[in-house]
Amino acid sequence: MVQSPFLRIGTRGSALALAQAHQVRALLAAAHAVGEEEIDIEIIRTSGDMIQDRPLSEAGGKGLFTKEIEEALLRGGIDLAVHSSKDMPTVLPAGLGLTAFLAREDVRDAFIGHAVARLADLPGAAVVGSASLRRQAQIRRERPDLETVLFRGNVPTRLDKVRRGEVAGTLLAMAGLKRLGLADRATEIIAADRFLPAVGQGAIGIETRLDDTRTRDLIAPLNDQDTETALRVERAFLKVLDGSCRTPIAGLARIEAGRILFDGEILRPDGSESFRVVRTGGLAEAESLGHDAGIELKARAPADVLVHV
Structure with missing residues (x-):
């Protein structure tokens, strides 16, 4: 008689996604004294993985990295999904929720250069590859003389493209490099106050069915x-x-000394202007603090900037 798995984890099949799923599996196995082999990892190919020839913004946005995984979750094919939190839309399908987060990794961006170590050292008109509009805008703000191009693919693929000199450099999340054992490939680690990271960067989120109390109890630790x-x-x-x-x-x-310190920013895609907001507050104010910061930026930013929002 075949024994059912203790839990079934759904994930994308990239090297980074699998590293994150294996990290969650190891933590779950340790927390509940079961063998890691008793927790299945199901690889699910998403629309975002299949689209490589254009920006995801032209094909549907962030949800393309989660759609098929969430469909498997809703139909009961998996018990939980492991995601990079920065890939998650703000509105999730009815019945699903982000119900646990691992302790956050490094939130900073890393520059990986081909012939130079630092972004500031690139010659004028050098080409920097990035799949992130945020990073592209921040690069253009700091170095308007550089050219930015779409740079899709998983982390090892992008690193190989830099190594071959297809671009002069790229920016990647330091958290992902660390999880893949590739932190030494970073030629410059960029301070978070210089390039404010994406929402959720560095945090692994676990998504479950909201009514699945068994799974929610198991991931709570x-x-x-x-x-x-x-x-x-x-x-x-x-x-x-x-x-x-x-x-x-x-x-x-x-979170510092029991208080929330928040920085938020919106930029013009060409980096010519940016608008920043700072907030502090108590832990109980988390959602209202973020909401109010968004309202302030929405009021302050010119109408033509908000066209992009």
Whole structure:
């Protein structure tokens, strides 16, 4: 008689997605004294993985990395899904929720250069590849003399393209490089106050069916409260702005001494202007703090900037 798995994890099939799923599996196995082999990992190919020839903003946005996984979750084919939180839309399908977050990794961006180590050292008109409109706008703000181009593919693929000199450099999340054991490929780590990261960057989110109390109870020991609070702030901020892959938006909440410190930013896609908001508040104010910060930026930014939001 075949024994049912203890839990079934759904994930994308990229090297980074699998590293994150294996991390969650190891933590679950340790928390519940079961063998890792008793927890299945189901690889699900998403629309976002299949579209490589154009920006995802032209094909439907962030939800393309989650749609098929969430469909499997809703029909009961898996018990939980492991995501990079920055890939998650602010509105999830009815009946699903982000119900746990692992302790957050490094939130910073890393520059990986081909012939130079730092973004500032690139010669004028050098080409920098990025799939992120936020990073493209931040690069253009700092170095308007550079050219930015669409740069799709998983982390190893992008690193290989830089190594071959197809572009002069790229920016990637330091968290992803660390999880893949590739942190040494970063030639410059960029401070978060210089390039404010994407909402959710560095945080692994676990999505479940809201009515699946068994799974929710099993993943509860993995939840990091500070990360959950920070993500509630950031996602509330993003939701007000109706942010999608079309929108250069950045936001970072930190928890220090029992207080929330939040920085949010919206940029013109060409980097010529940016608008920033700072908020502090108590832990109980997480969602209202993020919401209010979004409202302020929406009021301050010129109407033609908000066309992109």
